[in-house]
Amino acid sequence: MQPPSQRFAADILQATRRHLAELVAANTEITLALVTSADGFEVAAQPDLPVAQRISAMSSSLQALSEAIAREAGLSRSRNLIIETENGTIVVLGIPDTSPRLSLAVVATGNEILGRLLWATRSCCAALGQSLQV
Amino acid sequence: MPLDQELKIVFAGPMGAGKTTAIRAISDIPPVSTEVENNDRAACGKESTTVALDYGQLLLEDGTAVRLYGTPGQDRFSFMWEILCRGAMGVVLLIDGSSATAVADLRTYAENFHRLNPSQPLVIGVGRTADADGRQLDEYVRVLTSRGIVAPVFNVDVRQRADVLLLIETLLCILEAQLPEANHAAS
Amino acid sequence: MVARRIALVKPASVVDEKITHALQLFGSVLWAFQGTTRSTWILVDPEAAEVIVVHEGNPDQRIPAWRDAGKLIVEISVRDNPSPAPALVYPFRASQALALLERLDGQLNSQGDPQQAAAAPSAGVARQNPEPWSFVETLRTIAEVQNGEAWLVARDAQAPCLWLRADGAMYAAEQATIQAIRRGTLNLASLSLQKGVRPEGGPGSRAGTELSWFAAYHASASLAPWLKPAVRYRVTRWPNFGLIRPLPSHIRVAAALASAPAHADEVAARASVSVEEATRTLNALAVANVLVAAGDVGSPVPTSVTTVAPRGGFAAFLSNVRKHLGLGV
Numbered sequence: 164m165q166p167p168s169q170r171f172a173a174d175i176l177q178a179t180r181r182h183l184a185e186l187v188a189a190n191t192e193i194t195l196a197l198v199t200s201a202d203g204f205e206v207a208a209q210p211d212l213p214v215a216q217r218i219s220a221m222s223s224s225l226q227a228l229s230e231a232i233a234r235e236a237g238l239s240r241s242r243n244l245i246i247e248t249e250n251g252t253i254v255v256l257g258i259p260d261t262s263p264r265l266s267l268a269v270v271a272t273g274n275e276i277l278g279r280l281l282w283a284t285r286s287c288c289a290a291l292g293q294s295l296q297v
Numbered sequence: 298m299p300l301d302q303e304l305k306i307v308f309a310g311p312m313g314a315g316k317t318t319a320i321r322a323i324s325d326i327p328p329v330s331t332e333v334e335n336n337d338r339a340a341c342g343k344e345s346t347t348v349a350l351d352y353g354q355l356l357l358e359d360g361t362a363v364r365l366y367g368t369p370g371q372d373r374f375s376f377m378w379e380i381l382c383r384g385a386m387g388v389v390l391l392i393d394g395s396s397a398t399a400v401a402d403l404r405t406y407a408e409n410f411h412r413l414n415p416s417q418p419l420v421i422g423v424g425r426t427a428d429a430d431g432r433q434l435d436e437y438v439r440v441l442t443s444r445g446i447v448a449p450v451f452n453v454d455v456r457q458r459a460d461v462l463l464l465i466e467t468l469l470c471i472l473e474a475q476l477p478e479a480n481h482a483a484s
Numbered sequence: 485m486v487a488r489r490i491a492l493v494k495p496a497s498v499v500d501e502k503i504t505h506a507l508q509l510f511g512s513v514l515w516a517f518q519g520t521t522r523s524t525w526i527l528v529d530p531e532a533a534e535v536i537v538v539h540e541g542n543p544d545q546r547i548p549a550w551r552d553a554g555k556l557i558v559e560i561s562v563r564d565n566p567s568p569a570p571a572l573v574y575p576f577r578a579s580q581a582l583a584l585l586e587r588l589d590g591q592l593n594s595q596g597d598p599q600q601a602a603a604a605p606s607a608g609v610a611r612q613n614p615e616p617w618s619f620v621e622t623l624r625t626i627a628e629v630q631n632g633e634a635w636l637v638a639r640d641a642q643a644p645c646l647w648l649r650a651d652g653a654m655y656a657a658e659q660a661t662i663q664a665i666r667r668g669t670l671n672l673a674s675l676s677l678q679k680g681v682r683p684e685g686g687p688g689s690r691a692g693t694e695l696s697w698f699a700a701y702h703a704s705a706s707l708a709p710w711l712k713p714a715v716r717y718r719v720t721r722w723p724n725f726g727l728i729r730p731l732p733s734h735i736r737v738a739a740a741l742a743s744a745p746a747h748a749d750e751v752a753a754r755a756s757v758s759v760e761e762a763t764r765t766l767n768a769l770a771v772a773n774v775l776v777a778a779g780d781v782g783s784p785v786p787t788s789v790t791t792v793a794p795r796g797g798f799a800a801f802l803s804n805v806r807k808h809l810g811l812g813v
Contacts, residue, residue: 451726
């Protein structure tokens with residue numbers, strides 16, 4: 164598979180990596196943060212773990228499914244998707260106004276308070292949306 | 298119906314092979330799609346691609362629902378293949394006969410599904426073949442036979458409902474042949 | 485091109501079906517390769533023939549007189565490993581029959597045969613006493629030849645009705661003829677086949693596998709001569725039903741035989757069809773070259789259903805699904 168540097172423009176990559184680094188630095192319970200395209204390609208990951216590619220694909224599937232469920236239920240567009248486990252949480256959010264469409268996926272350990280995590284990821288999303296705006 | 302009694306048929310195959318079209322041909326509900334913009338036009342020229350699944354349904358008279366799932370085509374979503382195929386009545390594998398990677402695609406998908414469940418009925422439909430005499434499919438059958446896979450391989454056009462029904466009827470017959478005769482449909 | 489006169493002498497009474505079949509096969513080779521051999525072989529009565537084909541051990545009392553008259557007597561054997569080796573041993577390949585014809589041609593040439601008239605290359609071969617399997621045998625013979633360039637044309641009493649590529653892979657006919665072939669209402673055994681050309685601007689071509697499937701299916705309600713009643717057969721690959729467009733019962737029989745070996749009675753029970761239906765489909769599967777005797781291949785791995793049983797059981801479920809989708813049973 165092509166690496167992100169061959170698939171996405173340099174300025175997109177740079178901005179994305181910067182915002183992810185800031186997010187992870189400010190929230191120590193976050194173990195992985197990544198930005199993925201709607202069709203499942205990893206844009207950037209922090210840290211850059213081998214599992215990031217697979218989680219990119221999976222989070223795009225989840226994002227698409229959550230949008231489909233919201234549509235079927237007659238609700239407006241899905242804002243975020245939360246997966247809670249015994250020892251951690253995953254949040255997937257769509258990044259507004261980007262082309263190609265992108266989403267942010269964040270994996271955090273159990274110590275992270277959900278509300279705080281949502282606030283931090285939504286802030287990061289908004290910042291990403293502004294930086295990557297079409 | 299309890300959740301563990303889900304009845305499903307899976308449509309699998311590479312991007313552009315016609316999975317969504319096939320489901321749409323027989324589903325009683327407008328299919329639910331998880332298609333997004335395709336940013337990998339080098340791999341496939343289609344404008345959009347399925348990233349989770351397609352979903353359709355047959356609603357039988359007695360209230361039984363048969364769920365129709367279409368898998369995403371690309372390798373990076375292969376985790377969905379296992380999830381969707383688990384417990385399925387059978388798999389309809391669609392191959393684009395005009396693709397340069399048709400034989401490789403067939404090998405990849407057939408081997409994967411055969412490995413996941415060797416006794417799960419598998420029917421293969423090949424569209425857009427160059428010839429009209431079926432000889433292109435001889436090579437496909439050889440590829441399968443060399444891997445110990447005996448599965449029907451038919452020339453089809455999934456835009457034609459009759460062709461999709463042929464694949465489904467064959468799947469049902471294979472399933473039926475695995476059952477004791479007492480479970481066969483009355484003739 | 486020289487015209488040669490040849491006769492096929494069938495036994496007065498059928499002692500062994502293989503004899504009838506062997507002579508039939510030889511006749512099919514003559515029809516199928518008409519116009520492609522060095523000389524043209526025309527079927528005639530024995531008294532007018534230069535070459536007479538008989539089965540080994542035929543007690544016909546005219547044979548010595550024919551020999552004395554200088555006719556070449558060709559014996560076909562149906563025994564395993566006959567000694568001394570006759571001209572042909574059944575079952576023989578088309579190429580062996582053609583090689584024999586070339587040798588006979590050479591022998592007749594060296595005898596200074598006076599018949600040197602140029603025969604019309606498109607002279608038809610009149611069909612004598614068509615057997616139910618004759619057309620199917622012709623198709624089987626043709627399939628051995630990889631000649632995708634030439635076309636054959638089949639005529640009924642009035643006109644051409646069927647065009648067949650010389651390798652059997654494609655055929656063309658009007659819609660009414662196609663439907664008649666599929667329904668079994670066209671007497672294929674009565675057609676005469678000869679060299680022709682592809683119909684330009686005429687009916688579109690269809691897969692030859694459809695023609696051979698339905699020709700075999702409708703040929704006879706009895707097992708084909710090359711199948712044995714007591715033998716269990718199984719399918720080692722599926723026919724291309726996408727091109728054949730089979731009846732639903734055909735799919736059921738194929739599925740049953742792909743699952744486990746069976747003879748006609750067993751597959752009828754397993755596929756919930758009549759014994760006649762099972763027999764006809766076995767014949768078609770054999771002609772499609774997908775059938776083998778169970779002893780010739782390893783046993784299939786038994787498979788069991790891994791999907792959950794639907795509420796009401798599988799029998800009701802399968803009926804309901806078929807009814808819902810409008811599939812035949």
